[in-house]
Amino acid sequence: xxxxxxxxxxxxxxxxxxxxxxxxxxxxxxxxxxxxxxxxxxxxxxxxxxxxxxxxxxxxxxxxxxxxxxxxxxxxxxxxxxxxxxxxxxxxxxxxxxxxxxxxxxxxxxxxxxxxxxxxxxxxxxxxxxxxxxxxxxxxxxxxxxxxxxxxxxxxxxxxxxxxxxxxxxxxxxxxxxxxxxxxxxxxxxxxxxxxxxxxxxxxxxxxxxxxxxxxxxxxxxxxxxxxxxxxxxxxxxxxxxxxxxxxxxxxxxxxxxxxxxxxxxxxxxxxxxxxxxxxxxxxxxxxxxxxxxxxxxxxxxxxxxxxxxxxxxxxxxxxxxxxxxxxxxxxxxxxxxxxxxxxxxxxxxxxxxxxxxxxxxxxxxxxxxxxxxxxxxxxxxxxxxxxxxxxxxxxxxxxxxxxxxxxxxxxxxxxxxxxxxxxxxxxxxxxxxxxxxxxxxxxxxxxxxxxxxxxxxxxxxxxxxxxxxxxxxxxxxxxxxxxxxxxxxxxxxxxxxxxxxxxxxxxxxxxxxxx
Numbered sequence: 001x002x003x004x005x006x007x008x009x010x011x012x013x014x015x016x017x018x019x020x021x022x023x024x025x026x027x028x029x030x031x032x033x034x035x036x037x038x039x040x041x042x043x044x045x046x047x048x049x050x051x052x053x054x055x056x057x058x059x060x061x062x063x064x065x066x067x068x069x070x071x072x073x074x075x076x077x078x079x080x081x082x083x084x085x086x087x088x089x090x091x092x093x094x095x096x097x098x099x100x101x102x103x104x105x106x107x108x109x110x111x112x113x114x115x116x117x118x119x120x121x122x123x124x125x126x127x128x129x130x131x132x133x134x135x136x137x138x139x140x141x142x143x144x145x146x147x148x149x150x151x152x153x154x155x156x157x158x159x160x161x162x163x164x165x166x167x168x169x170x171x172x173x174x175x176x177x178x179x180x181x182x183x184x185x186x187x188x189x190x191x192x193x194x195x196x197x198x199x200x201x202x203x204x205x206x207x208x209x210x211x212x213x214x215x216x217x218x219x220x221x222x223x224x225x226x227x228x229x230x231x232x233x234x235x236x237x238x239x240x241x242x243x244x245x246x247x248x249x250x251x252x253x254x255x256x257x258x259x260x261x262x263x264x265x266x267x268x269x270x271x272x273x274x275x276x277x278x279x280x281x282x283x284x285x286x287x288x289x290x291x292x293x294x295x296x297x298x299x300x301x302x303x304x305x306x307x308x309x310x311x312x313x314x315x316x317x318x319x320x321x322x323x324x325x326x327x328x329x330x331x332x333x334x335x336x337x338x339x340x341x342x343x344x345x346x347x348x349x350x351x352x353x354x355x356x357x358x359x360x361x362x363x364x365x366x367x368x369x370x371x372x373x374x375x376x377x378x379x380x381x382x383x384x385x386x387x388x389x390x391x392x393x394x395x396x397x398x399x400x401x402x403x404x405x406x407x408x409x410x411x412x413x414x415x416x417x418x419x420x421x422x423x424x425x426x427x428x429x430x431x432x433x434x435x436x437x438x439x440x441x442x443x444x445x446x447x448x449x450x451x452x453x454x455x456x457x458x459x460x461x462x463x464x465x466x467x468x469x470x471x472x473x474x475x476x477x478x479x480x481x482x483x484x485x486x487x488x489x490x491x492x493x494x495x496x497x498x499x500x501x502x503x504x505x506x507x508x509x510x511x512x513x514x515x516x
Contacts, residue, residue, distance in 0.1 A: 075119070
């Protein structure tokens, strides 16, 4: 049965409801229900029943999807273990002893943010809270601290080889490969998208540029001038989060050691290559074949389990907690991923619904007739940015857009990695600009910065990297060459930053009396 134009209704309903309610869970469920209703002859009661019997329950019970849910839970446990054992705090204390300037404090914040690449919430709260005393001492504004924290957390989660974000996106890619009946390793496909994630790289490059040159522009320049000249780390009217609102991490004892984070993460990263070879039947298969045939989900699951066991053993051996408390940490870590479980289950379900309705086939026929393939990455980036900005969630954006982007890319003979990277980049760009984004809110909280001041001062920097990313995707799509797109993006970003710096300098000087 062909639904044609009507096949767009479920994903469009999901997008519109997500924009209107700013909550992706009911939006995705309504999309699933509408699609199931259409498939049930437009019977809403039968559609509700079929939503669970034909889509949601089978999605959760699928072997691959169940694997994803399990290693999502294990990642939540790992984050809880690292939080409880306090390795990040120990690393921050070691860094603080060597910081002697504002540039050094900002660079150290950037370095710690890049080191904690495996979970955005943990990154935002940890880096902000542990580096705040250091940046305060060096008279770095709270707005600058929140910007560095926010602009490293999400990009690093997508650029690192393993993270909660990688696990989530792999789940979406793997399910879509099954729907498309295409073979391939979802992990290798994800890894191939990392070099093409232009916005994430440019956002990090923007921080490096600002930290090294100390050439701020826009409202951030005024905030930094206020902090350096008057010692006021925030505006007089600022309302930073309270200690409770900031969701401070449980501070470990001063005896917490740096190895409490470095060893478990080292175990996690070190185990993935041999597990890939093992699950790929090496040495019976040659190296390339083994990696291509590897079971990425099982490999990451086992590696994460061993890392969790290592962290728990280290914590108990140091008497940071006993066995009963360790089991409580495991339970709390699994519970912390509940929202991810729900979004994933609904994302898989709406992907199955759109496949049954023929949504991707219709979109392909539509785009082939009216949109040049070279512009598809740009459109995916822009749509992803709008959805993320208005909903405040990158996860929800990925869940809605990847099931659409991958079939379109396959049918139009576009690189799959480029289409996926366009969605990922658009999602985090919109997330960085959105005042209702969870990571933006947590970055303000962890840095104890007025939330509106954080959004206002970060926006010019995010838009600069976003415009540069848009150009990079356009050039990469037109030329078909990644490195030309990347160079174009960097050139545009530096040009905009230099122009903004030149234009802002007179205003900054003129406004000096008002900064007192």
